[in-house]
Each structure stands twice: as structure tokens, then as C-alpha cells.
């Protein structure tokens with residue numbers, strides 16, 4: 001057999017493999033699994049977006065190669081959405097590039113900025129793409145621990161100056177997957193002053209900016225980085241408009257950074273299907289009541305799950321944003337052991353926190369992407385949980 005590139009070997013083993021095996025075994029035994037493991041909305045894409053797609057998909061002019069950076073109309077729609085939502089002005093000509101889902105842009109960012117030997121600052125626990133693509137690009141990942149004491153926000157003064165001096169990019173993600181944490185204004189100011197002092201590009205992943213509760217309104221880092229000098233922000237239509245399968249997102253912010261990522265992408269992909277871009281314009285600039293509706297549904301689920309967990313004796317805090325609940329594993333168990341126990345004894349699937357990085361050990365993540373009836377059933381089952 002041909003030996004694969006050594007970079008393939010730098011990809012760590014799939015951390016949820018053990019859980020997948022347990023799930024398979026439970027299914028074979030006929031256990032009815034309630035799966036809180038999947039970070040993918042169960043709610044369908046709003047109908048105005050689907051109607052737009054139906055209309056534009058038939059037009060042959062949308063069947064050809066799209067432009068690399070995204071249609072001007074799409075980038076204009078993003079700029080309009082940003083102005084309304086964050087009061088931030090973006091130039092559609094060079095401060096916005098369409099992405100094939102934000103994961104695509106996030107994954108390519110290290111290829112535009114990281115050379116072998118360079119350092120990227122990465123939150124742990126975190127969305128696995130930040131670290132893995134940094135390693136694939138030959139860089140080293142300096143992990144910034146997110147834990148309860150620091151409110152699940154990196155502590156910049158705990159990072160050695162020698163590391164900050166070498167760092168080129170820093171990934172941040174608020175509201176946060178997997179911890180459900182959010183960042184306050186002071187945190188963004190601090191992050192930007194570190195970026196300025198050490199000349200670091202902040203890559204802020206804002207995939208959950210629209211999923212927030214109890215009146216909380218997440219902010220854009222560009223509200224603080226007014227001259228767009230130190231940051232780019234990644235957005236996704238996946239979570240806001242229940243469009244995970246459609247594959248569309250965007251990157252905005254510092255012009256050079258956006259253009260460098262765009263330049264890389266012209267040599268890799270060929271843009272986003274135009275019909276999907278038109279549907280995304282409808283999503284961003286059309287009526288937003290579906291988002292309000294979805295948040296109501298999710299807020300109710302969040303409240304149900306949090307009270308159910310507390311009643312079962314599990315330590316958990318109510319998140320103000322995202323569709324994740326980050327709960328503590330009972331004393332005496334590892335994340336993986338406790339998650340296996342939940343599958344075997346309760347038929348309940350959750351994600352072990354350790355799968356998102358070492359700092360996630362001691363926690364598990366619940367994704368509230370299943371309906372109330374099943375949540376209620378899981379709560380009933382949890383009443384017999386002993387640990």
C-alpha cells in the first residue's frame with residue numbers, strides 16, 4: 001500500500017469512537033436511544049427560504065460555476081445584515097467572502113496564516129477544527145484552557161509572553177461550543193489589546209451569535225475592533241436558519257485577512273452554488289420571525305433539560321446562548337465512563353467533554369436538538385439514575 005502523507009498521521013484518533021461503539025451495542029440490544037449527542041438542529045429550514053430555493057434552482061443561469069468570493073448580491077446582503085444586527089459597516093467589495101459553511105473557512109484559515117513552526121492559540125475544550133487544521137498546516141497549537149474559574153474564557157495573562165510573541169492567529173468562539181458560555185464586552189476588549197500588543201490575528205467563530213435567550217444579545221468582535229485591524233469573524237447560516245445541510249456561511253472583517261483566505265480558496269474550491277446564495281439572501285434579509293420562534297422552542301427545551309438534570313443531582317448552569325448544555329460529570333467518573341453508563345443504563349446519549357480537548361474532562365455536553373416529548377422521556381429515565 002502507498003504510504004499516506006505524514007500529515008494524515010497527525011490527525012488524532014476519532015475521540016467519539018468509543019461512544020459510537022457503545023451506541024451500536026445498545027441498539028443491537030434493542031435499547032431505545034434518546035440522542036442528545038448531535039449538534040444539528042432538528043427544526044426544518046424556514047419555509048420562505050425553501051420557497052426561494054425552489055424558485056431559483058430552476059434558473060439555468062444558476063447552474064454554472066459561481067464566482068469564487070460569492071455573488072455581489074450575497075455579499076451585499078451580508079453587509080446589510082451586519083449593519084442592522086451589529087451596527088458595523090462592511091465593504092462588500094473586499095471585506096466579505098462567501099464560505100461553503102463556516103467550517104470550510106475556519107479549516108482553511110491556518111493554511112493562509114500558519115507555516116511550519118508557527119503557533120496558533122486555540123481554546124480547549126473547543127470545536128476540533130481549530131486545532132486539527134493548525135496541525136495539518138504544520139503549526140503548533142497552544143491550548144488556552146476554558147474552565148469554570150475563568151468563566152470558560154481564556155485567561156490571556158496566563159499565556160507566557162514567549163508564546164504570545166510567536167503566535168500568529170488566535171481562535172475564539174462565543175457564544176461557545178461546547179461550553180455554552182458567552183463573552184462580555186470586557187473580554188473582547190482584552191482579546192483585542194493582546195492582538196494589538198503581539199500582532200495576532202483574531203479569528204472569531206460566531207456560529208451561535210443568533211441563538212441566545214433571556215434577552216441576551218451576543219456581540220460581534222467587529223463592534224470593538226472598529227478599524228477592523230486585528231480580527232475576522234466567521235458566521236454560519238447553519239444554526240441560525242437550520243440550514244446545516246445547505247453549506248453556506250461567510251467571513252468578514254480585516255480586508256487583508258479576508259482576501260488572503262479568499263486567494264487560498266480560489267485555488268481549492270469553486271464557490272457556493274448560486275441558488276443557495278439566493279436562498280441565503282432570503283434568509284438574511286427576509287422576515288426573521290422563524291429565528292424568534294426557534295429561540296422560543298430552544299429556550300423551553302433548555303429549561304426542561306436543566307431542571308431535569310438538577311433533579312437528577314447533576315451540577316449544571318443554565319446557558320444564555322447556544323443549543324448546548326455543559327454539565328458536570330458526577331465525582332468518581334471520567335467523562336467517557338459516565339457517558340457510557342448513561343447509554344447502557346438509561347439509553348441516553350450525550351457527548352463526553354474530553355472529546356473537545358483535555359480541559360473538557362469532567363464534563364458532558366447535551367445538545368437540545370430533540371423535541372420536548374423525547375426530552376420529557378429522558379427526564380423520566382434520569383429519575384432512576386444512581387451514581
Ligand SMILES: *Cc1c(COP(=O)(O)O)cnc(C)c1O
Pocket residue numbers: 039100101102103104127173177205207235236237238239244247248249
Ligand atoms: C456548527 C459549527 C460551525 C460550522 O458550521 P457550518 O455548518 O460549517 O457553517 C462552526 N463553529 C462552531 C463552533 C460550530 O458549532
